[in-house]
Amino acid sequence: EAQVTQNPRYLITVTGKKLTVTCSQNMNHEYMSWYRQDPGLGLRQIYYSMNVEVTDKGDVPEGYKVSRKEKRNFPLILESPSPNQTSLYFCASRGRTGRDGYTFGSGTRLTVV
Amino acid sequence: AQSVTQLDSHVSVSEGTPVLLRCNYSSSYSPSLFWYVQHPNKGLQLLLKYTSAATLVKGINGFEAEFKKSETSFHLTKPSAHMSDAAEYFCAHPFSGGYNKLIFGAGTRLAVHP
Numbered sequence: 293e294a295q296v297t298q299n300p301r302y303l304i305t306v307t308g309k310k311l312t313v314t315c316s317q318n319m320n321h322e323y324m325s326w327y328r329q330d331p332g333l334g335l336r337q338i339y340y341s342m343n344v345e346v347t348d349k350g351d352v353p354e355g356y357k358v359s360r361k362e363k364r365n366f367p368l369i370l371e372s373p374s375p376n377q378t379s380l381y382f383c384a385s386r387g388r389t390g391r392d393g394y395t396f397g398s399g400t401r402l403t404v405v
Numbered sequence: 406a407q408s409v410t411q412l413d414s415h416v417s418v419s420e421g422t423p424v425l426l427r428c429n430y431s432s433s434y435s436p437s438l439f440w441y442v443q444h445p446n447k448g449l450q451l452l453l454k455y456t457s458a459a460t461l462v463k464g465i466n467g468f469e470a471e472f473k474k475s476e477t478s479f480h481l482t483k484p485s486a487h488m489s490d491a492a493e494y495f496c497a498h499p500f501s502g503g504y505n506k507l508i509f510g511a512g513t514r515l516a517v518h519p
Contacts, residue, residue, distance in 0.1 A: 323504075334512055335509040340505055342505070348505075382449065384449075390499065391456045393454050398447060
């Protein structure tokens with residue numbers, strides 16, 4: 293089954309403790325992206341990657357890092373999480389043209405206390 | 406600036422009655438447009454897409470949407486709501502005509518009552 297897999301689904305952490313949210317896709321997509329979803333704001337892009345070793349900032353990159361060492365994986369790293377990063381995070385991938393839309397993961401609900 | 410506006414944050418309908426979720430977009434590019442649905446504790450699922458072909462687009466689960474360039478709208482409709490349609494719905498279009506980023510509306514939460 294074609295899918296984007298994120299882990300963990302739920303995470304509660306403390307301020308300043310580094311964490312990584314993993315994302316993997318099995319569709320051989322070159323493009324991957326991270327979004328955060330906040331009430332009343334819809335989804336906002338954090339980072340995206342056009343291919344291995346090619347990443348770029350989205351609209352809200354502050355406080356996040358990404359890496360793309362393999363085509364299938366695109367982890368999101370929070371080096372020093374803060375409470376304002378409490379959110380629902382989605383990883384997504386798309387095919388070459390993008391006209392078929394994105395495939396999204398099931399989401400990671402992060403709470404930073 | 407490009408934007409997507411979903412005109413209702415909450416819509417409530419009775420089971421068996423029509424559904425209308427409204428979306429307006431602002432873009433200087435001839436847009437593609439998407440509707441996604443998010444069920445509780447689930448990811449986003451693509452409902453339907455418009456990509457410059459037919460202006461009336463049919464999607465999954467009986468939903469359809471009509472692209473109206475003169476009104477810059479892409480409203481989502483369904484003739485008869487089902488309890489399982491209760492979810493949050495997002496309208497989106499690609500930024501600057503490309504597909505490196507989707508611009509999302511704030512979402513519309515659909516409640517369906519028996």
